[in-house]
Amino acid sequence: MQEARSRRAFLAAAGTTGTVGLAGCLGLFEADDYDIGMTAVAFQPETLTVSAGSTVVWKNTSSRAHTITAYEGTLPEGTAFFATGGYESETAAREAWQSEGEGIVSTGETFSHTFEVPGEYGYVCLPHETSGMVGTIEVTE
Numbered sequence: 001m002q003e004a005r006s007r008r009a010f011l012a013a014a015g016t017t018g019t020v021g022l023a024g025c026l027g028l029f030e031a032d033d034y035d036i037g038m039t040a041v042a043f044q045p046e047t048l049t050v051s052a053g054s055t056v057v058w059k060n061t062s063s064r065a066h067t068i069t070a071y072e073g074t075l076p077e078g079t080a081f082f083a084t085g086g087y088e089s090e091t092a093a094r095e096a097w098q099s100e101g102e103g104i105v106s107t108g109e110t111f112s113h114t115f116e117v118p119g120e121y122g123y124v125c126l127p128h129e130t131s132g133m134v135g136t137i138e139v140t141e
């Protein structure tokens, strides 16, 4: 979360600095406020490639509630599980969603995670798993 705040602070600062004669560009900074958006039943883009140490920001750009839940079995060795709601395992995240509808990202909300270890990370939106709402983060050296 700290990285996300730093990033947003940076973007805000960049927008402010660019105000002189570049007011038209402010919209670009806003649009770049996240890396992965969400439609009704899809992550966009579905696959994102970043370099190790990058913080990825998801934003719910749709009118529906979604989750970002790592597929635990796909995570590179030694990396931490990640999920909206802060659960420590895929099982816990699934139970919270199925029993209480918890762990969701509502419209306009963001979630971020920093990827330190190269490899492929699969994740899913639990409410729309059957609709194929899955994504992959490819982390390069």
Ligand SMILES: [Cu+2]
Pocket: 040, 041, 042, 065, 066, 067, 125, 126, 127, 128, 133
């Ligand atoms: Cu979804």
